[in-house]
Amino acid sequence: MAEKLSEKVYNSIKADIDSGVIDNRSFLSEAQLAKQFGVSKAPVRDALHLLCSQGYLISYPRKGYMINMYSAQEINQVQVIRRQLEKLCVELAIENATDEEILSLKEFTALQMGGNDPSRTNNTMFHQRLAEITGNQYLPGILQDLLYKASMAAIKSSSNLEKHEHIVDALLERNLEKAQQYLEEDIMLL
Template identity: 30%
Template sequence: MKKSNDMTKVEMVYKEVKNNIINCKYEIDEVINEKVIAKKYGISKTPVREAFTILVQEGYLVKYPRLGYYVKELKLKEYYQIVQLRFILESGVIRYVISSVGDEEIESLNEKLTEKWVKYEDYYKVNMDFHLSVAKLLKNEYITDSLIRVFQLNNRNMSKEYYKKVNGDIHKNHRKLVELLKKRDEEGAIKILRSELYRTDDKLTWY
């Protein structure tokens, strides 16, 4: 049985490295070295290795023998599968919000829509926070956790094309979505979702 102190070290490294991956602190071709991380925190390589093993299992890192660990880059098929999963989750959220959530709760989403502009590297989190706020209206932590996971897996593929469309008023479509939810316009709300997922260079349409 592991000592609680060891588990704390594993969790600390796991959370720190995972957060750095999600926030694009590492380059795709950057080696993430056990020894370097261990030295940074003043700990042995064992808890670092255990944390890295979990991150490999969860799909955040990939290990190359004798080279080290790298951030896992999505293959095209994996990207489409994640986009499809996000569409299935969020279109379901939209349907249930429209059928079961009151106007006042839907209106509260506008409290999240204060910024007009953010840097490209910050847009991922701002956008995710809004979509999670919509999901949280259903008060189902499994749905929320699933959506968080989808966003985290696809964080490096936030479209610069879409960012350029909304830059200057980053919540323009989000405000439209809130109004469509209040009007109980399922078709219109899902159309907004599709517009966010759409890429002109997509070879397939899975949503």
């Protein structure tokens, strides 16, 4: 099935946000983006509204759109929710995941990857994979938005991959208390 114009515009703008091509202090306008993509304003508007609803952008009426920069207080609120959700992930992974699935987390404890794309960092991908191995189909989707917000704020820019190793080891031992302790140390508040 062919990708809709609004999806193409959305994917392109999101990629530019993730890679840092779009300056977080500049305004984006529907007219400017429509001209850039060679489309009408409607697909641009749809893409921008979706990016706003996902927390990537903030709309400023009659001015345009700007990349959403989260305050320390907002990120701490995200991290509090993440801690609770990811404790559940650890519990469910211990109950439901095979050793092979748990070992798949080690892929994200090695060299850093992802560049400037917050959705592709080792930290984001490690925590996303942890949610995937729980056996709960809803957890990855719920956690994805929170992980992106935390990564956008660059609070994990130098993620401690050693803590991830400890989490994996505790999961393999099926030691819930130890795994949750390492997880809490990994998901820091500002």
